[in-house]
Amino acid sequence: MDFSALALSPPLLQVLEELGFQAVTPIQAQSIPVLLRGRDLIGQARTGSGKTAAFALPILEKIRLQRRSLQALVLCPTRELCAQVAGEVRRLGRRLPGLQVLVLAGGQPVRPQVNALEKGAHIAVGTPGRILDLLQREALETGQLATVVLDEADRMLDMGFREDMERILGATPPTRQTVLFSATFPTTIEAMSRVFQKEPVRVTVVEAEAPPDIQQLCYACTPEEKTPLLLRVLQHHQPASAIVFCNLKATVVELTRSLRQARVSADGLQGDLEQSERDQAMARFRNHTTRVLIATDVAGRGIDVEALDAVINFDLPSQPEPYVHRIGRTGRAGRRGLAISLVTPADERKLEGLELATGVKLERASVETLPPADATSGGALESAWETLVISAGRKDKMRPGDILGALTGEAGGLSAAHIGKIELHDHHAYVAVSKDLVRMALQRLREGRIKGRKHRIDWVK
Structure with a gap:
């Protein structure tokens, strides 16, 4: 089956074509039609099976962009997984004008997340602890939530989030669609499904075989x-x-x-x-x-x-x-x-x-x-590289080229061959520098400017 056989809108089909998505994976083929019909679902599939697109595409299909209210919530066990899922949702929804996807996870200051929620968003991807914190602050409005997804539910239970998950689900509308993805199905998952889901469709794609190559x-x-x-x-x-x-x-x-x-x-x-x-x-x-x-x-x-x-x-x-x-x-x-x-x-x-x-x-x-x-x-x-961290990132309008330019320009004097991967986060950036030249790079970045401004530079050891 290819994606054109599914009841998806032209903007989503266009993005799938641009991204080179062709054949629908088994979990997608079984889940997307069920979710588009509004049914609750329990999906059993391992990471790498295409399950993020399996729940993201139906969510994106049903989002009302003109309503700047939270319409879908995805719970994930870790901040890294939240960032990964949110990135995939944004990628799949890039042809939907004005789509707002927020990451609401711990390890970051809560105030910017509260501010972002006040401005309005369509989809939130978060960890149970931070979502519960925002609910208790009355910063997260759940009245318009149409879909709640528990991604890697077994891992969230392993990490002790059962009570948090139950309290979050209890704070969402009873009319919501509840989607539960898990690699394994312990009795605790079954019990949660019985309480919080309505006649869920069970989809199982367990590929116990190891990848071939x-x-x-x-x-x-x-x-x-x-x-x-x-x-x-x-x-x-x-x-x-x-x-x-x-x-x-x-x-x-x-x-x-x-x-x-x-x-x-x-x-x-x-x-x-x-x-x-x-x-x-x-x-x-x-x-x-x-x-x-x-x-x-x-x-x-x-x-x-x-x-x-x-x-x-x-x-x-x-x-x-x-x-x-x-x-x-x-x-x-x-x-x-x-x-x-x-x-x-x-x-x-x-x-x-x-x-x-x-x-x-x-x-x-x-x-x-x-x-x-x-x-x-x-x-x-041993490694040939060391890492420096710079106190400015994507939201400060920092770009990889700015950092590369500062290191290889007149003030920096390094060759591009001595600069490795540059990784931007919201408010900081990491850059790999050749181990032999890291002290020089650190000194010159501290003495110089990036985009005309001074920034804090540290050596990550």
């Missing part, structure tokens, strides 16, 4: 051998960027420390980080200042990094879905992916379950083929 290896080891083995695996495969998944926050902290001591460019991502620390860790990873990111499943939600060379399961997950979700981050855009699992004797049953569920037998790799453990040779996994 990923080499899946596993190395056998004892628990004590895991950290030195990980170091050997990294030194052997030399990934430019890799994510290492752990099951516990404490393991993330411990492993990050161990890899850094071995001179591996590594950073940790776990739930106890402040939002600013998380943002900096992700910016450093996206611009290759950090080569190895260590994360838990919950902290790793919403991570979407292009050209990820490898995913390593330091700890095996207990269920097939998280495994498939983890390894699906590598091998995108036509490149062959690499997924490596470290398997202890206690993991053998888990491994059998994964292989049975995915229909793929992991390749047993020999530890003997790896270089010997050498805690001093991690230098090969």
